[in-house]
Amino acid sequence: MVQKSFSLALVAAFASLTVYMPVLAAEESDEPKYTIKQVMKEAFKGPLVKKVVAGDASDEEVKKLHEMMVAMTKNTPKKGDEESWKKLTTALVKAAEAVKEDKEDGVAMLKKASNCKACHSEHK
Structure with a gap:
């Protein structure tokens, strides 16, 4: 149960980063x-x-x-x-x-x- 919760938390954290990182990159772009x-x-x-x-x-x-x-x-x-x-x-x-x-x-x-x-x- 703990391992499953940890896995879900890890997936959620990764998903939020994949959504947020392009936004950061666009704001800090040299273009x-x-x-x-x-x-x-x-x-x-x-x-x-x-x-x-x-x-x-x-x-x-x-x-x-x-x-x-x-x-x-x-x-x-x-x-x-x-x-x-x-x-x-x-x-x-x-x-x-x-x-x-x-x-x-x-x-x-x-x-x-x-x-x-x-x-x-x-x-x-």
Whole structure:
């Protein structure tokens, strides 16, 4: 009886790991979830950044913006210095995190970091 219970517990633990591990791998993957083009279309040209800055975005939209900014750091632009790209996209991630965590200066950080000309002059 003890051996059967142990076997069932072991099978249950293994089953839960096989379900949970792909989720972890997807979150920590080096592959970007969104392309630069997708982020530009949905976040910057689309309404997402504007909604977040205006305070009209849902928690889900704020989370998506953060995911998009993280994806930007994992993408490689067509041109420009890698160090510059890292600096600019890291600022976007930090700003999106600040908004996501409801920090007082989050929106101001996002406004400053989402300066289109700063990225486009070097990386587009």
